[in-house]
Amino acid sequence: QQQVKQSPQSLIVQKGGISIINCAYENTAFDYFPWYQQFPGKGPALLIAIRPDVSEKKEGRFTISFNKSAKQFSLHIMDSQPGDSATYFCAASRANQGGKLIFGQGTELSVKP
Amino acid sequence: EAGVAQSPRYKIIEKRQSVAFWCNPISGHATLYWYQQILGQGPKLLIQFQNNGVVDDSQLPKDRFSAERLKGVDSTLKIQPAKLEDSAVYLCASSLVYGTPLFGNTIYFGEGSWLTVV
Numbered sequence A: 001q002q003q004v005k006q007s008p009q010s011l012i013v014q015k016g017g018i019s020i021i022n023c024a025y026e027n028t029a030f031d032y033f034p035w036y037q038q039f040p041g042k043g044p045a046l047l048i049a050i051r052p053d054v055s056e057k058k059e060g061r062f063t064i065s066f067n068k069s070a071k072q073f074s075l076h077i078m079d080s081q082p083g084d085s086a087t088y089f090c091a092a093s094r095a096n097q098g099g100k101l102i103f104g105q106g107t108e109l110s111v112k113p
Numbered sequence B: 001e002a003g004v005a006q007s008p009r010y011k012i013i014e015k016r017q018s019v020a021f022w023c024n025p026i027s028g029h030a031t032l033y034w035y036q037q038i039l040g041q042g043p044k045l046l047i048q049f050q051n052n053g054v055v056d057d058s059q060l061p062k063d064r065f066s067a068e069r070l071k072g073v074d075s076t077l078k079i080q081p082a083k084l085e086d087s088a089v090y091l092c093a094s095s096l097v098y099g100t101p102l103f104g105n106t107i108y109f110g111e112g113s114w115l116t117v118v
Helices: none
Strands: A004-007 A010-014 A019-025 A033-038 A045-050 A056-059 A062-067 A072-077 A086-092 A107-112 B005-007 B010-013 B019-024 B031-037 B044-050 B053-056 B065-068 B075-079 B088-095 B113-117
Touching: A004 A086, A010 A019, A019 A033, A019 A086, A019 A107, A033 A062, A045 A056, A045 A062, A045 A072, A072 A086, B005 B088, B010 B019, B019 B088, B019 B113, B031 B075, B044 B065, B044 B075, B075 B088
Parallel strands: A010 A107, B010 B113
Antiparallel strands: A004 A019, A019 A072, A033 A045, A033 A086, A056 A062, A062 A072, A086 A107, B005 B019, B019 B075, B031 B044, B031 B088, B044 B053, B065 B075, B088 B113
């Protein structure tokens, strides 16, 4: 049962461009929406996260936009750099399920110099 | 601060053999998770512990997978007998307390144990 759908599967962006990755969820009980970054051979690392009562959160070059009515959220990477090349996963969790994360399928981002 | 430690990093076994993975969470973290990440997919939770008790094992294939967390610290995940479809990365993660990650209860992942079943 797919509860978090992520797109695109892969993305190629030029250095300095904007990378945009989208996710859609089904369960309105979700109350925490993180983005994880994973480099080859490494485990996922928390990048940025948002609550459903906030429409946007920005940390440096990374911004989450959240649309509660559409049940969608997205990650924007401004001024993309080759070092941002990694796989990005959106996820969601519910407060009454502890820290259980439901992950999207992942987006492989490649930033070309 | 040391991260989540996992071993072995890589393992190749034949189908029907057994394998065990070990995880040492971040010191003081009460909650421990095992996730399975199949190539090209997002991680999927297999089992979640609070201290040494299981709080969620709904997606653990209990006919072949088992996990324990003795003394509420280290954990071992075992697969017996392995199937070809068990080829994946097994990620261990931990968080300070059992509860939502909303208020700083960040979930930290280890680098994973890569399993290939041939």
